[in-house]
Amino acid sequence: MTEFCLFSAKKCISDPMPKKKKVFVCAQGPFLLSYIHDAMTPKPYWILRHHGSSSIRSLHHAHGLLAIGDESGKASLVDLNTLRPRFFWTAHTDSILTVVIVNSDQVITHARDNSLKLWKLPSAPASLGMSALIGSTSNDKDPSTVSPELVRTIGVNALNFAKCSHLSSLLAVPNALDAAYIDILDLTNGHRTSEAVGRPDIKPPSRNRLPIVMSLHLLSPDELIVGYEDGYVKRWNARELVWASRCHSESVMSVSISDRGFGVSVGADDRVARFDLITGEVRLSQTRTAGKSSVEIAPDGETFLVGAWDGSITVYSASNMTRLGSLDYHRNTVECLTFATVAIPAEDEEEEDDDALQDSAQQLVLAAGGRDGKVSLWKYH
Secondary structure: HHHHHHHOOOOOOOOEEEOOEEEEEEOOOOOOHHHHHHHHHOOHHHHHHHHOOOEEEEEEOOOOEEEEEEOOEEEEEOOOOOOEEEEEEOOOOOOOEEEEEEEOOEEEEEEOOOOEEEOOOOOOOOOOOHHHHOOOOOOOOOOOOOOEEEEEEEOOOOOOOOEEEEEOEEEEEEOOOOOOOOEEEEEEOOOOEEEEEOOOOOOOOOOOOOEEEEEEEEEEEOEEEEEEEOOOOEEEEEOEEEEEEEEEOOOOOOOOHHHOOEEEEEEEEEEEEEEEEEEEEEEEOOOOHHHHHHHEEEOOOEEEEEOOOOOOOOOOOOOOOOOEEEEOOOOEEEEEEEEEEEOOOOOOOOOOOHHHHHOOOOOEEOOOOOOOOOOOEEOOO
């Protein structure tokens, strides 16, 4: 007899795909190949559904929490150990573009309502603990009614769908007057430390509109990697252009940066581009279909993942750009990807107590947010 492991799903606010069901089949049986296919096909171990049908626009993990922002303006912070939301609140009146956990008690949200907000998280009473706040069904302790405190609102230009980039106390956003340029803000006071980065000394004629910013990444207080509407990726040092590389034939949709000296970009075309952060040298890979929406490099820099308009998530080797496999769950655009390190109890653990979490091994997890309103969680090896 040959043993294979299959997964089953439960239906609830956060859908697990938990306990493995061991199925024994005879090696000579007629359904052996289908069992092998099911057993070897990667599946998410949990599905977060508490944002309903609102498209997931942004994900960020830090301090043990997964921040989620959706197109209705709602934001949530999910404890990935308990897989339940700690906070769930309406942060904006329009679609959220970016949500970032700044530190253990502060969160940034940035949305299409042209505002960027800094929030302070309330503390759980020592007698209750945060797990009690999450698990309680009473109105005064429900996560949806325990909202973060708004500390500061900063007016920004958010008409072009570009996410902001956060580094220490600084934020990079599209310029307030022209989305072809970049402003750098000080989060502590809301003041602009640099304005209109990328603006030429001689302004072009109005009929020659410059391509707008599509993706931003702060490398240092005065260094930026920027993806543009015309398919270019550029590196700026203060106001000086370091290099410019044509990575795509259409708009850049997403850029991910590795601390190993390279970045990866995807766009509305069928290309995946890897570029060197110092020289701007580009290596291109042609894919089967056009329309890529998100990209994320794994923490070790060995692989990266690309989310597409068709709902697919494709894994690539970072060294040679070859396709390694795919993760299939979503049926519509995969809007955002992020990695997290989570303590996951062993499969035979029935209770999610603190001792079980402490004894658990640290697992690298991929979170994928889709236009279907779901966030899929995958064990990544």
